[in-house]
Each structure stands twice: as C-alpha cells, then as structure tokens.
Amino acid sequence: MIRCVLFDLDGTLVHFDYDDFLKEYFKAITISVAPRIKAVRFTEALIRSVEAMIENEDPSLSNRQVFFEDFVKRVNTPEDILLPMFEDFYANEFTKLKDVLAIEPHPKARAMMEVLFKEGYDVVIATNALFPAMAILERMRWGGVYGFPYRLITCYETMHFCKPNLKYYEEILRITGYQPEDCLMVGNNMDEDIVAGALGIKTYLVDDYLLDSGMTHCTPDLRSDFSGFVEFVLSNGIQKL
Numbered sequence: 001m002i003r004c005v006l007f008d009l010d011g012t013l014v015h016f017d018y019d020d021f022l023k024e025y026f027k028a029i030t031i032s033v034a035p036r037i038k039a040v041r042f043t044e045a046l047i048r049s050v051e052a053m054i055e056n057e058d059p060s061l062s063n064r065q066v067f068f069e070d071f072v073k074r075v076n077t078p079e080d081i082l083l084p085m086f087e088d089f090y091a092n093e094f095t096k097l098k099d100v101l102a103i104e105p106h107p108k109a110r111a112m113m114e115v116l117f118k119e120g121y122d123v124v125i126a127t128n129a130l131f132p133a134m135a136i137l138e139r140m141r142w143g144g145v146y147g148f149p150y151r152l153i154t155c156y157e158t159m160h161f162c163k164p165n166l167k168y169y170e171e172i173l174r175i176t177g178y179q180p181e182d183c184l185m186v187g188n189n190m191d192e193d194i195v196a197g198a199l200g201i202k203t204y205l206v207d208d209y210l211l212d213s214g215m216t217h218c219t220p221d222l223r224s225d226f227s228g229f230v231e232f233v234l235s236n237g238i239q240k241l
C-alpha cells in the first residue's frame with residue numbers, strides 16, 4: 001500500500017521546460033556572480049562542478065560540499081567569498097526567472113496537494129538535489145505548492161547523491177523510513193525519475209514535459225499528463241496501486 005508520494009519538481013509539479021530554465025538560469029547567474037570572481041570560464045566551471053556532484057559516490061560528503069570543493073579550485077576563489085555571492089544571487093536574482101520564463105502554477109497543483117495531505121499521505125519533494133534549499137523553495141512558490149508540511153525536501157545541503165544515482169532514492173528511503181513498496185515516485189524524466197522503479201518504487205510518468213534519452217530500461221507503472229495524474233489522485237487511484 002502506498003503511504004508516501006515522491007514528486008519531482010521541474011517539469012512535473014512546476015510547469016516549465018527544463019532546458020529553457022537552465023538556459024536562463026546560467027545566463028542570470030553568470031551575469032550576477034561571474035564578474036565578481038577571477039574565473040576565466042565561469043559557466044564551464046559551474047557545469048563541471050555540477051557534474052562532480054552528480055558523479056559523487058562518497059556518502060560522507062554532502063552535494064554542497066562536493067560542489068564547493070570542486071568549484072573553489074576551478075575559479076581560484078575561497079568558499080567564504082563565493083558563498084555570499086551565491087546567496088545574494090538566489091535571494092535577489094533567481095526569483096526573477098519566474099517572470100523571464102512566464103511560469104504560472106498549474107491550476108490544479110495546489111488543490112491536488114491538499115487532497116494528498118488530507119488523505120494522510122507523506123509527501124516528499126524529490127527534486128534533483130543540485131540546488132540550495134532556498135532555490136528549491138522558490139520554485140515551489142512558482143508552482144503554487146509551497147507551504148505544505150512535506151516529509152522531506154531534497155536539496156544540496158542535506159543530500160549526498162543526485163539523480164539518476166539510485167543511492168539518491170535509497171537515501172530518501174533511509175531518511176523517511178519507508179520501504180520501496182510504500183512509495184510512488186511521480187516525475188517527467190525517464191532517466192532521473194522513472195529509474196526509481198529499479199528499487200521497487202512504483203512510478204508514474206507525467207508526460208507534459210517528457211524527458212527521455214531512451215537509455216533507461218525502466219517502464220513507468222502508470223503514465224498520463226498532469227491533469228490525468230490529478231484525476232488519478234481524486235479517484236483514489238493511489239489506494240488501488
């Protein structure tokens with residue numbers, strides 16, 4: 001029986017095209033932070049350090065630690081100088097991307113979430129843990145799903161692995177205390193979200209903003225657009241899984 005619902009954020013709960021978002025995000029952070037440090041190729045350094053986080057297999061290092069250990073070397077600037085710049089960017093500039101990308105909450109997202117909490121499900125925001133918590137909370141505001149008593153919101157401060165590493169999902173199971181068969185993962189990305197099925201977690205592919213490299217061997221248990229998922233929730237579909 002499903003007791004915990006895990007949601008991807010970008011392209012699932014918050015409706016936007018991830019490639020458009022990344023393009024504008026890199027543009028904005030490069031304008032904001034790059035001129036204030038000595039990096040020759042700031043954007044490339046950022047991409048490489050994000051890759052370091054994704055590839056990390058050391059459970060003793062948080063994603064944030066992996067990122068900064070790698071990034072400080074690439075840009076030859078200490079963390080105590082970099083950190084306030086990043087915090088300033090996320091507090092003041094990151095929020096503007098909502099308007100740049102014309103992001104609006106899906107009209108049914110918040111009401112759907114209210115139903116899940118009313119029915120007693122634990123809910124995890126299982127967004128790839130590449131961002132600081134403040135950037136994740138901000139995108140939850142964009143999607144109209146901010147302010148619920150989530151069981152866990154995965155962010156780079158607290159997690160030690162990233163999608164598509166299955167250890168990311170194992171860490172969620174460890175933190176929440178659930179078994180795979182207790183959980184349903186809802187996401188738009190075959191490689192990063194539906195891959196959770198390899199652990200025995202039930203999966204629901206929301207395909208409005210489908211991402212699929214064709215590389216994963218997992219098949220979603222269920223599939224529809226987001227409105228179809230909302231209908232599934234409202235018709236007690238989760239209880240029948």
Ligand SMILES: [Mg+2]
Nearest residue numbers: 008010011188
């Ligand atoms: Mg996504």
